[in-house]
Structure formats: C-alpha cells, structure tokens
Amino acid sequence: MNIIRKIVRHSEYTAEVVIENPSIARSARAGHFVMVRFTPDCPRIPFTIVDASPADGTFTIIIHKGARLADLIGSLHEDYRIGDVLGPLGQAFEIRNYGTVVCCGDGVGFVPIIPVIRALKQAGNRVVTILSEFTSETSCLRANVEPYSDVILHSSEEAATLELMDRVLTEEKVDLTVMTGPTPMMKAIAECTRARQIPTRCILNMVMLDGVGLCGICRVMVDGKRMLTCIDGPVFDAHHVDFDQLQNRQRHFV
Amino acid sequence: MTTIEENNLISRDSEWREELRKRFTTKERTAVPRVKMPEMDAAYRVRCDDEVNQGLSTEQAVLEARRCLDCPDPGCMKECPVSNNIPAFIKNVERRNFGEALKVLSLTTVLPAVCGRVCPQEKQCEHGCIYNKMKKPPVAIGHLERFVADYNRELDETVARQSSAPAVQAPSYFAAIKIAVVGSGPSGLAFAGDMAKRGYDVTVFEALDCFGGVLKYGIPQFCLPNHVVDAEIEKLRTIGVKFVKDTFVGKTLSYDDLQEQGFKGIYVATGAGKPRFMGIPGENLPGVMTANEYLIRVNFSQHEIYGQNVATLKQKRVAVIGAGNTAMDAVRAALRLGAEKAMIIYRRGESEIPARQEEVRHAKEEGAEFLTLHNPLEYIADENGLLKAVRLQRMELGEPDESGRCTPVPVEGDIIDVEVDLAVVCVGFLPNPPVSLPDVDLSRNGNILVDGSSMKSSSPEIYAGGDIVRGAATVILAMGDGRKAAKSMAEAFEEIIRNTRLD
Structure with a gap:
C-alpha cells in the first residue's frame, strides 16, 4: 500500500509519481483528487489523480507545485512508502459526449485538467487543448494530453491564452469549455464564454487542510451558495463562481 | 467477569459497601470540602501546550470519594447518558481499590479518561448529586472518573503490561461476524468497544491519518492530551478491535465493498464537522477562519508548511464568535499563540454561555475577554482586502423562549466596530455529508434518521449515532449512542442466531 512504483522526474520541481493503492485505483474517476502526507512531518497536500490503472492497482499524481516541494521531490524514490494517502476525494467530472470541448489551462496549474481531457476524448468528444506555456518543465504535461487532443494550441503569455480561446470560439462551434489555472485567467475566460453562452466548467486548485470538509479553507461562493471545493468540487460552473472573492482569499493564503 | 463478581463489585448491598458506609457519619462526610483540582498557573500555562488540569493526587481522590453519601437512589446515575455506576466506582476509590473502580467504569464506558476531562458534569452527573439539595458543591465526579482512568493507565505504563496477554475472549458464535465502524470518534469507539467485548470481529475505518476524530483534530492538547486518547485506543486494540486509517467509507471503499468483504453490520458515526457560518x-x-481551520492548524502546527501561516495564527487581536466549548478552545489557543487580545463575542448574556463552566473560568484566568450581548453583523476589510474589523450589534435580553433562555434582541442603533486581525467563527457544525449511503433516510439538515431506542437507520444493516444523528452535541452523548447501538445490534444478531439454531 502507498508504495511508489515508478517516479519520473521532469525537472527539479516536476515529477510524475505512480503509487500503488488498489482501492483508490479502482474507485478513481476524472476530477478526483487524493490528500497525500508523505511523512508524519509533512502537511497534507491535495493532488489530482492524473491516471489510474485498476488492473495494476496503481494511480498517478504529478507533483508540480514549485520550489516549496523541491526537497521532497528529491527525496522520493521507487519503493518509497508514502505515509498517508486518502482518496479518491471530490466529485468526479461529468464525462459524456458534449461534442466539441475546449480545455484550457496554465502551464503551472494545468495538472487537474489532464485526466478530464483524456476522459472526454475517450467519450468521443473533439478536444481542443490550449496550453499556455511550453517549456521543458511543462513538456511532460504536453506529453500527457497530446494523444487525447485533436488540436493543441500554446502561447507564452496569459493574455494570449484568452486570445487563443477567443479565436477558437469564433472559428468553431464549441459545446463546452473546461479550464483550470490562475484565478484571473479563469475569470477572464468565464467572461468570454459567458458572452457567447457556452457552458464552462472550472477545476479549482485550492489549499486544504483535511480534504474531507472540515476546515472550510477551500470555500467558494457558487451561485450565491457557499461550497467547499473538497467535497462539492473541485469542478464548478464557472459562470456562477465568485472569482473576485476567490482571488482575494488566494492572495492571502498559502 | 462472572455475574457474582460483577454483583459484588457494583451492588450497594455487598458487604464491603455496607461496612464502608458505616465508617463515617453523613455529618462527617458532608463536612469535607469539595476537592480543588490542581491547575497549572494561568500565567505559565498560557505560554505552553501542557494540560491545564493536573489531576487529583491519590489522597485527594480518596478524600473526595468519602464525600459521596452512597445514596440508595443515586441522582447522579440518572443524569449520566451512559449510566455509569457512579457510587460503585467512587466507593471503590474510597476503599483504595482503584483497579476495581476502573472495572466498574469499564462496564459502561470505554473512554473514562476522556469523559472525566471533557464531559459537562455540572449539567449531568454532578447536577444530580444530592449535595446540590444541601446547597453544597456536588461530589467532583468528573475529577474522580479522570483520576481512576489516569491512575490505572499510568500503572499499566509503569508495570509495562506485566500481564501483557490481552484478555482472551471466549470463542463465541459472534467471532465470525464482521462489524464495520465508520469513524473513530467517541461514538465509533464506544460502539467498537462494546461489540468487541461481546465477541464480535470489529474494524474501525477512519478517513484521517490519526484515530480519535474530534478528540484529536478538534479538542486542543491543553484540554485533552493526545496520549490520553491514544491510550484509550490502544486498550481497544488489546480487546481485538482493528483500526484502519486513510479510508473514507463511501469513497475509498463503498458500502457495497464493505458488504462484499463480509461485514454484516455497519455503524456510521461520521460526526458533524462541517463548518457553519452566520451568513453575514x-x-x-x-482573516476569517472556521473553528476547525483554526484548531486543526493549532493541533497540527508542528508541520512546517502550516508554520508558514504562523503569521496568520499569531494575530494580535483575535475575535472568537460564539461561546460553546469549541469557542473556549479557540480563544484559549489564541492566547497560547501569543494573541495580544483574545475575546469571545457572544450574542446572549454571561449566564447563557453554553460552554463548560470550568472552560469559561480557565479562559478568563488566562486573560480572555468576554464581549457578551454583542452579535456580529459584518466583517470589514481594509484596502488590501484583509479583515480589519468586525461590526457588532449590541443586544439586550428579551423574554425567555421555550428553552428558558432569554432571547437576545438588538438595541436599535447601538453598533460598534471592533478592530481585529483574525476572527474565528465558532457558531456550530453541520453533519459531515454522508457519502453514497444506500437506502438511508436523512433529515433536511443531512442528519441520519434513526430509531431513537435502537439507533437503527432505515437500512437494515446500518446503524448510526453521535453527531451525524444529533448534530453537534457532546462526547458523552455520542458515546451513549454508540453503546445503545451496540446493544440493539447485538440483540438483533442473537435473535438471528437463536432462530437459526432452532431450525
């Protein structure tokens, strides 16, 4: 249980980690996450379940959170036993054939959308992926979505993401937009798709202490109701999320 | 234990009890003043995490036990949610038979060290004590319960478990019956203990990485040290209860999975930990935190990354909204983290404060301010979007409501802003949303609906109790539910086995 079966380091800050845990592997769906505490001294950190193999009893996470975890990533190795892994948590993304789906994310915050892209493609959707960064650090992200995207667009600046999105929405009939990444970007895209009346989901990436609905740090107002990202999310209707409030909270929280 | 032994232990008519009663007159007994719990000095304790109450010495406990009049119709027992045989354990303390005293308690409770610390005794057992009728302070039942549990635990620790072999259960028909408990808080532990004693094969599933539920993540160490909870859990392990962490039943394992794994009975005790807000x-x-966020950060503050929030926690001015036990825990934790000013903001008056009296007194001694008859209207942000102040409406007490408490009413136009750096909202909890429970009826609030006497839900194999049924209540009531559920579930299995054998 909770043994690292494989670890691929893409950079000092980025690693793909395959963890053995048959119960989680069996129940995981796109959109679910796990709370991981590597050692008793570590905090509990939420990670998106990027992939799962019920047959092997394993699932994959991508540690991609910046320098804070660099030391930790360095200390992990194959056969390493992780202290605690809890999951799968959260509500799964509703996967079906929507038609054409645009999936959009920022390089750093892109991880949560990877399993959704794959599942949407497997459900028969035409998937247009917009990846806002393309560096050596994010190449693994691209490799994870490339086989499941009909089109991949990438840009170097945040503003350009919005431009790309606008262009796609003008050029073809889009049935659903899914996005994840920094809150200002999500807010801008939500405004853009709202004007065009295209249903839009956002996948929020929030700080959590327990992941099971106790601490309330991940609270967010959706359609005037207070929701918890850990139990009600992490997927929400972007047109009803109060991004301003979210941004204000995120500015002050680790 | 045989029935005869048990009878000798608890019967008021046993020889030793009668002799003990004759040893002192009622006048001599009532002349003894109520024991005072040794406490750490407020100025010192507010700088550390050490437990405030130091526990009674043996002599203090024996003397306090002498005060108990061993009433023929004890009022204390009627007020105890788990019907502890209070006079029987106290009289065993008086005759210095502390091991037997624990045996008496163990007949009805699995968590005496916890209950002795966190029960609201003044509303329960001590409220029913005969001394109240004599206008004297009641027997310190809570302190004595804690003494008995601590004395025996420490003895166990020093003797290093000489008789380390756990009490072997007589092989029973029930050992083949697997029972799952969802949640390792007080209710789940009480249920697990009772079922294990009856010989069932019990497994407790816990979502978090430590056992004890709210006893661990909620109640701070200075009220209830973690090692006390761990010792109680260890005791359950020795009678055969299995504990599985990091397992969220309904997510990691489904209820169908449990049935597939052969669990024949399920007790759901997932608690009420979902934070409630006032909607203002x-x-x-x-800068506005829930009680759980604050207390979890405090209880796990040794972790480095939470330490990054030390700046958030070491606030200079902390307002705690509410006046229940959680609020007292939060305000006292704030003082320990170095708050310059820590205050309780409560919409009713001082005499309506629902927290345990001892906690209120401790909080005051440690320097907490009490701003009663004030109700928050709004939190105000500074130009950077951070909490700056809380706007309060002054209240006055109106007519008593059905519960007998006076309803607070706003004093028109009397509104003040109090500058604060951190507000901790402690206005109650909602049930943790039960996840994918099959065929179980829930109330509008999300509580599991059960039959009050059997704790049975609308699904035949599933029983439930504690805060998931009651909403936020107390440790002892949660335990009481666990014991009730164990009794009725065991009776249901016995019935089945009887019928099978007749066939």
Whole structure:
C-alpha cells in the first residue's frame, strides 16, 4: 500500500509519481483528487489523480507545485512508502459526449485538467487543448494530453491564452469549455464564454487542510451558495463562481 | 467477569459497601470540602501546550470519594447518558481499590479518561448529586472518573503490561461476524468497544491519518492530551478491535465493498464537522477562519508548511464568535499563540454561555475577554482586502423562549466596530455529508434518521449515532449512542442466531 512504483522526474520541481493503492485505483474517476502526507512531518497536500490503472492497482499524481516541494521531490524514490494517502476525494467530472470541448489551462496549474481531457476524448468528444506555456518543465504535461487532443494550441503569455480561446470560439462551434489555472485567467475566460453562452466548467486548485470538509479553507461562493471545493468540487460552473472573492482569499493564503 | 463478581463489585448491598458506609457519619462526610483540582498557573500555562488540569493526587481522590453519601437512589446515575455506576466506582476509590473502580467504569464506558476531562458534569452527573439539595458543591465526579482512568493507565505504563496477554475472549458464535465502524470518534469507539467485548470481529475505518476524530483534530492538547486518547485506543486494540486509517467509507471503499468483504453490520458515526457560518457579509474574507481551520492548524502546527501561516495564527487581536466549548478552545489557543487580545463575542448574556463552566473560568484566568450581548453583523476589510474589523450589534435580553433562555434582541442603533486581525467563527457544525449511503433516510439538515431506542437507520444493516444523528452535541452523548447501538445490534444478531439454531 502507498508504495511508489515508478517516479519520473521532469525537472527539479516536476515529477510524475505512480503509487500503488488498489482501492483508490479502482474507485478513481476524472476530477478526483487524493490528500497525500508523505511523512508524519509533512502537511497534507491535495493532488489530482492524473491516471489510474485498476488492473495494476496503481494511480498517478504529478507533483508540480514549485520550489516549496523541491526537497521532497528529491527525496522520493521507487519503493518509497508514502505515509498517508486518502482518496479518491471530490466529485468526479461529468464525462459524456458534449461534442466539441475546449480545455484550457496554465502551464503551472494545468495538472487537474489532464485526466478530464483524456476522459472526454475517450467519450468521443473533439478536444481542443490550449496550453499556455511550453517549456521543458511543462513538456511532460504536453506529453500527457497530446494523444487525447485533436488540436493543441500554446502561447507564452496569459493574455494570449484568452486570445487563443477567443479565436477558437469564433472559428468553431464549441459545446463546452473546461479550464483550470490562475484565478484571473479563469475569470477572464468565464467572461468570454459567458458572452457567447457556452457552458464552462472550472477545476479549482485550492489549499486544504483535511480534504474531507472540515476546515472550510477551500470555500467558494457558487451561485450565491457557499461550497467547499473538497467535497462539492473541485469542478464548478464557472459562470456562477465568485472569482473576485476567490482571488482575494488566494492572495492571502498559502 | 462472572455475574457474582460483577454483583459484588457494583451492588450497594455487598458487604464491603455496607461496612464502608458505616465508617463515617453523613455529618462527617458532608463536612469535607469539595476537592480543588490542581491547575497549572494561568500565567505559565498560557505560554505552553501542557494540560491545564493536573489531576487529583491519590489522597485527594480518596478524600473526595468519602464525600459521596452512597445514596440508595443515586441522582447522579440518572443524569449520566451512559449510566455509569457512579457510587460503585467512587466507593471503590474510597476503599483504595482503584483497579476495581476502573472495572466498574469499564462496564459502561470505554473512554473514562476522556469523559472525566471533557464531559459537562455540572449539567449531568454532578447536577444530580444530592449535595446540590444541601446547597453544597456536588461530589467532583468528573475529577474522580479522570483520576481512576489516569491512575490505572499510568500503572499499566509503569508495570509495562506485566500481564501483557490481552484478555482472551471466549470463542463465541459472534467471532465470525464482521462489524464495520465508520469513524473513530467517541461514538465509533464506544460502539467498537462494546461489540468487541461481546465477541464480535470489529474494524474501525477512519478517513484521517490519526484515530480519535474530534478528540484529536478538534479538542486542543491543553484540554485533552493526545496520549490520553491514544491510550484509550490502544486498550481497544488489546480487546481485538482493528483500526484502519486513510479510508473514507463511501469513497475509498463503498458500502457495497464493505458488504462484499463480509461485514454484516455497519455503524456510521461520521460526526458533524462541517463548518457553519452566520451568513453575514465578509465571512469569506482572508482573516476569517472556521473553528476547525483554526484548531486543526493549532493541533497540527508542528508541520512546517502550516508554520508558514504562523503569521496568520499569531494575530494580535483575535475575535472568537460564539461561546460553546469549541469557542473556549479557540480563544484559549489564541492566547497560547501569543494573541495580544483574545475575546469571545457572544450574542446572549454571561449566564447563557453554553460552554463548560470550568472552560469559561480557565479562559478568563488566562486573560480572555468576554464581549457578551454583542452579535456580529459584518466583517470589514481594509484596502488590501484583509479583515480589519468586525461590526457588532449590541443586544439586550428579551423574554425567555421555550428553552428558558432569554432571547437576545438588538438595541436599535447601538453598533460598534471592533478592530481585529483574525476572527474565528465558532457558531456550530453541520453533519459531515454522508457519502453514497444506500437506502438511508436523512433529515433536511443531512442528519441520519434513526430509531431513537435502537439507533437503527432505515437500512437494515446500518446503524448510526453521535453527531451525524444529533448534530453537534457532546462526547458523552455520542458515546451513549454508540453503546445503545451496540446493544440493539447485538440483540438483533442473537435473535438471528437463536432462530437459526432452532431450525
């Protein structure tokens, strides 16, 4: 249980980690996450379940959170036993054939959308992926979505993401937009798709202490109701999320 | 234990009890003043995490036990939610038979060290004590319960478990019956203990990485040290209860999985830990925390990354909204983290404060301020979007409501802003949303609906109790539910086995 079966380091800050845990592997769906505490001294950190193999009893996470975890990533190795892994948590993304789906994310915050892209493609959707960064650090992200995207667009600046999105929405009939990444970007895209009346989901990436609905740090107002990202999310209707409030909270929280 | 032994232990008519009663007159007994719990000095304790109450010495406990009049119709027992045989354990303390005293308690409770610390005794057992009728302070039942549990635990620890072999259960028909408990808080532990004693094969599933539920993540160490909870859990392990962490039943394992794995009975005790808000403007500002966020950060503050929030926690001015036990825990934790000013903001008056009296007194001694008859209207942000102040409406007490408490009513136009750096909202909890429970009826609030006497839900194999049924209540009531559920579930299995054998 909770043994690292494989670890691929893409950079000092980025690693793909395959963890053995048959119960989680069996129940995981796109959109679910796990709370991981590597050692008793570590905090509990939420990670998106990027992939799962019920047959092997394993699932994959991508540690991609910046320098804070660099030391930790360095200390992990194959056969390493992780202290605690809890999951799968959260509500799964509703996967079906929507038609054409645009999936959009920022390089750093892109991880949560990877399993959704794959599942949407497997459900028969035409998937247009917009990846806002393309560096050596994010190449693994691209490799994870490339086989499941009909089109991949990438840009170097945040503003350009919005431009790309606008262009796609003008050029073809889009049935659903899914996005994840920094809150200002999500807010801008939500405004853009709202004007065009295209249903839009956002996948929020929030700080959590327990992941099971106790601490309330991940609270967010959706359609005037207070929701918890850990139990009600992490997927929400972007047109009803109060991004301003979210941004204000995120500015002050680790 | 045989029935005869048990009878000798608890019967008021046993020889030793009668002799003990004759040893002192009622006048001599009532002349003894109530024991005072040794406490750490307020100025010192507020700088550390050490437990405030130091526990009674043996002599203090024996003397306090002498005060108990061993009433023929004891009022204390009637007020105890788990019907502890209070006079029987106290009289065993008086005759210095502390091991037997624990045996008496163990007949009805699995968590005496916890209950002795966190029960609201003044509303329960001590409220029913005969001394109240004599206008004297009641027997310190809570302190004695804690003494008995601590004395025996420490003895166990020093003797290093000489008789380390756990009490072997007589092989029973029930050992083949697997029972799952969802949640390792007080209710789940009480249920697990009772079922294990009856010989069932019990497994407790816990979502978090430590056992004890609210006893661990909620109640701070200075009220209830973690090692006390761990010792109680260890005791359950020795009678055969299995504990599985990091397992969220309904997510990691489904209820169908449990049935597939052969669990024949399920007790759901997932608690009420979902934070409640007042629904006033500004509650989502950075600087406004839920009780759980604050206490979890405090209880796990040794972790480095939470330490990054030390700046957030070591606030200079902390307002705690509410006056229940959780609020007292939060305000006292704030003082320990170095708050310059820590205050309780409560909409009713001082005499309506629902927290345990001892906690209120401790909080005051440690320097907490009490701003009663004030109700938050709004949280106000500074130009950076951070909490700056809380706007309060002054209240006055109106007519008593059905519960006998006076309803607070706003004093028109009397509104003040109090500058604060951190507000901790402690206005109650909602049930943790039960996940994918099959065929179980829930109330509008999300509580599991059960039959009050059997704790049975609408699904035949599933029983439930504790805060998931009651909403936020107390440790002892949660335990009481666990014991009730164990009794009725065991009776249901016995019935089945009887019928099978007749066939």
